[in-house]
Amino acid sequence: MTLLELQQVSKSFLSPTSETKALANITATIQAEEFVSLIGPSGCGKSTLLSLIAGMTQATAGSISLYGKPITGPSKEVGYMLQQDYLFPWLTVWENIMLGLTLQHMQDEKHVVFAENLLQDVYLSDKKDVYPDNLSGGMKQRVALIRMLTSNPSLLLLDEPFSAIDHQTKLQLEQTVASIVKQHKKTTLLVTHDILEALAMSDRIILLSRRPGTIQKIFDVPESLRSLPPLEARLHPDAHSLFTVVWKEMMQDDNTSSISKEARS
Numbered sequence: 445m446t447l448l449e450l451q452q453v454s455k456s457f458l459s460p461t462s463e464t465k466a467l468a469n470i471t472a473t474i475q476a477e478e479f480v481s482l483i484g485p486s487g488c489g490k491s492t493l494l495s496l497i498a499g500m501t502q503a504t505a506g507s508i509s510l511y512g513k514p515i516t517g518p519s520k521e522v523g524y525m526l527q528q529d530y531l532f533p534w535l536t537v538w539e540n541i542m543l544g545l546t547l548q549h550m551q552d553e554k555h556v557v558f559a560e561n562l563l564q565d566v567y568l569s570d571k572k573d574v575y576p577d578n579l580s581g582g583m584k585q586r587v588a589l590i591r592m593l594t595s596n597p598s599l600l601l602l603d604e605p606f607s608a609i610d611h612q613t614k615l616q617l618e619q620t621v622a623s624i625v626k627q628h629k630k631t632t633l634l635v636t637h638d639i640l641e642a643l644a645m646s647d648r649i650i651l652l653s654r655r656p657g658t659i660q661k662i663f664d665v666p667e668s669l670r671s672l673p674p675l676e677a678r679l680h681p682d683a684h685s686l687f688t689v690v691w692k693e694m695m696q697d698d699n700t701s702s703i704s705k706e707a708r709s
């Protein structure tokens with residue numbers, strides 16, 4: 445079943461003196477319960493695409509629909525999580541989580557119990573009354589994850605949620621996200637710069653070209669990786685051979701990006 449459909453989506457940012465073409469003619473569909481990663485060189489429009497799907501900005505051309513209905517603004521059906529947690533420092537963990545529900549008028553018993561269970565799943569029940577300043581970066585991201593999940597959105601948009609934390613915590617969080625997404629049958633679109641992370645977590649990987657971002661290539665992740673938890677998938681030989689394939693494709697388009705400069709230096 446198709447959950448998300450993008451038809452010829454383009455986005456330009458206009459200023460009085462210039463126009464930045466961020467995305468051009470993006471056409472793609474994402475099926476319910478699919479996990480898709482979005483990769484591509486810096487500035488190719490990955491975050492812009494997520495904010496369009498989240499209904500935070502409007503496309504310049506084309507259409508985006510969720511369950512066949514056009515996206516016209518933010519919706520309860522779509523959860524959005526960024527690199528930084530944006531927890532309110534003057535609220536406790538539990539108050540931060542409840543705020544999300546209150547703002548969406550969803551503070552009923554069913555959702556409160558759901559939030560309590562999720563908090564338990566990520567081993568943070570004992571941190572309910574703690575303020576964010578007393579949490580590690582990984583804990584803050586887990587709270588932000590639960591805050592997003594409590595309203596039970598169908599589609600999760602994750603914009604580099606693991607990039608601001610240390611490597612060990614990132615690997616643990618990948619495991620947590622993968623298991624929650626599977627257990628709760630979510631559809632997920634993840635923006636990442638980490639090709640191995642994309643291979644370890646996804647069913648498909650969409651590679652965007654450099655700006656204006658167009659779909660350069662879509663990779664199907666083989667069952668040998670999809671059947672494994674991310675930590676094991678990262679270590680599988682297929683992940684390493686596919687890494688090379690994806691990397692080469694990325695470099696074909698992008699001889700001027702910071703990544704290729706780094707690789708050549």
Ligand SMILES: Nc1ncnc2c1ncn2[C@@H]1O[C@H](COP(=O)(O)OP(=O)(O)OP(=O)(O)O)[C@@H](O)[C@H]1O
Pocket residue numbers: 457458464465466484485486487488489490491492493655
């Ligand atoms: N609000 C805005 N106003 C003007 N230009 C913008 C705006 N948001 C993004 N852009 C531009 O659009 C292009 C795409 O930006 P975007 O942040 O989507 O890229 P990205 O692929 O997510 O980059 P990165 O991987 O570095 O996070 C960039 O050139 C950026 O400067």
